[in-house]
Amino acid sequence: MRIVLLGAPGAGKGTQCKRISVRYGLLHLSSGDILRQERAAGTELGKKARSYMDSGGLVPDEVIVEMMAEAIKKASQTGLVLDGFPRTVNQAVKLDESLTGNGQRIDVVLNLNIEQEVVSERMTGRRSCPKCGAVYHIKNLKPKVEGKCDNDGAELVQRPDDSLDVVKNRFRAYHEQTKPVVDYYKNNNTVYDIDANRVVDEVSTLVFDILDTLIEVRSDRRQ
Ligand code: AP5
Ligand code: MG
Secondary structure: OEEEEEEOOOOOHHHHHHHHHHHHOOEEEEHHHHHHHHHHOOOHHHHHHHHHHHHOOOOOHHHHHHHHHHHHHOOOOOOEEEEOOOOOHHHHHHHHHHHHHOOOOOOEEEEEEOOHHHHHHHHHOEEEOOOOOOEEEOOOEOOOOOOEOOOOOOEOEOOHHHOHHHHHHHHHHHHHHHHHHHHHHHHHOOEEEEEOOOOHHHHHHHHHHHHHHHHHHHHHHHO
8 A cells, every 4th residue: 555644744644654654564654754864974965965954954856755665665565654755846746757657656645734833843842762763742742761862862853953942943944835736635535634632632533534444445345
């Protein structure tokens, strides 16, 4: 199964994708996480992405499309859940073209809808693990030991692009460049709108209900 998760910055894409990936055995591919790994490793790609990410703008399509095509190729057998990609209509078109070329398609698009005030509180309280990418929140999703990752004990950090002025730009980019992607998918696929203002477990339940039903329908069709 190939899933795309759409949503504003801080809507909970990473949090829900990790849970989807565990429950359904899918590869979780986050374009933001891959870019942060490239930056940490000091690669050319990471260097190219730095200024865009630090200002809250989008990294150019050609860089992202190539990077994600490489990552997606590795997931041809397992299925995948895409987090933060595609983020422009051009990226969505390129993704569809490359999947169609391999006889594949996006099966489900989930769109996390959230109020701006809720999102601001989530982003200022977010802490992440620089080693494994696990995401926590100082109030809503605390690690077992304060400031340490549950998985590997690494010191949790605040993302540099979670500062107020950068967040403003990330929202601008979302409204101008990513919202049209929702309409693109509404014209080409079925898009499931999810109320992402709810607590983490309730959002997961909404997501799992949709995915469980779709999987059931697919297996009924095969029988
Ligand atoms: P990226 O890393 O993708 O950032 P983003 O889209 O801004 O989204 P976030 O990761 O901030 O939020 P999220 O929705 O994953 O929320 P999370 O689960 O962490 O991109 C970063 C940058 O990379 C971009 O600005 C751009 O420069 C570049 N980039 C990436 N992809 C690109 C692309 N395709 N094209 C061009 N450029 C690209 O949750 C947030 C917090 O809330 C956490 O603390 C979490 O614990 C908490 N939380 C989550 N859900 C809930 C809930 N239901 N209730 C309470 N708290 C919750
Ligand atoms: Mg994320």
